[in-house]
Amino acid sequence: xxxxxxxxxxxxxxxxxxxxxxxxxxxxxxxxxxxxxxxxxxxxxxxxxxxxxxxxxxxxxxxxxxxxxxxxxxxxxxxxxxxxxxxxxxxxxxxxxxxxxxxxxxxxxxxxxxxxxxxxxxxxxxxx
Numbered sequence: 001x002x003x004x005x006x007x008x009x010x011x012x013x014x015x016x017x018x019x020x021x022x023x024x025x026x027x028x029x030x031x032x033x034x035x036x037x038x039x040x041x042x043x044x045x046x047x048x049x050x051x052x053x054x055x056x057x058x059x060x061x062x063x064x065x066x067x068x069x070x071x072x073x074x075x076x077x078x079x080x081x082x083x084x085x086x087x088x089x090x091x092x093x094x095x096x097x098x099x100x101x102x103x104x105x106x107x108x109x110x111x112x113x114x115x116x117x118x119x120x121x122x123x124x125x126x127x128x
Contacts (some may be wrong), residue, residue, distance in 0.1 A: 004028075004040050004092060010102060011038050013121060014109050015124040025081070033120055036060075037112040038105060040092075043080060051080050055092040057101070058082050059108035069104075 010117055011017055011030040018031050030038040039058040046052040056077075061069065063085050069076045075094030080086025090096065090104055 004057075006098070007040065007057060007092070007105075011109075012107060015127055017109075023117070032109065032112055032124070033116055035112045035116070037108045041080065050077050051089060054094075056080060056089045057092060057105070058087050059087045059104050060086060060111045061104070061107060062086075062111070065107075073100075076100075079089055 008019070008028065012019060014030075014037075016030065017037075020029050020031070021027070022029055026041055028040040029036055029060075029099065030040075037060060040055070041053045041058070043051045044053060050116045058079050066078075066086065066088050069088060070078065073096060075091040075096050076091040077091065078084035080089040082089075088104070090101060092101070113124060116124075
C-alpha cells in the first residue's frame with residue numbers, strides 16, 4: 001500500500017484537520033489546532049534500514065499499546081524522528097490493512113484532541 005492519496009483524504013476528513021508541508025524534513029504534516037497528529041514521509045539515506053526508503057506515517061499512540069503493536073506487527077516501528085515511546089512509524093508499503101491504519105490514525109487524532117481545551121473540543125464536535 002504505497003499510494004498515500006487515500007490517507008491524505010482520510011486525515012483531512014477529521015474535524016479541524018489542517019495540512020502543511022515541512023520542506024526541510026520532506027514531511028506532510030496533519031495538525032489540529034497546531035498540534036501534530038500525523039506526518040507522512042519517506043526517509044532516505046537512513047542508517048536504520050527499517051525506515052529507509054519506506055513511505056510511512058508517524059502516529060501518536062498510547063505507550064503501552066505502542067509496544068504491543070510493535071510486537072505484533074513488523075510494519076509498525078518506533079516513531080521516526082519522534083518520541084519513540086509515544087509515537088509509532090507505520091510503514092505504508094507493508095502488510096498492514098487499510099482498516100488498521102485508519103484505526104491507528106483515529107487513535108492518534110483522539111489522543112491529540114483529548115489534550116486540547118474543552119471548549120476547543122466542543123467546537124470541533126460542532127463543526128465536525
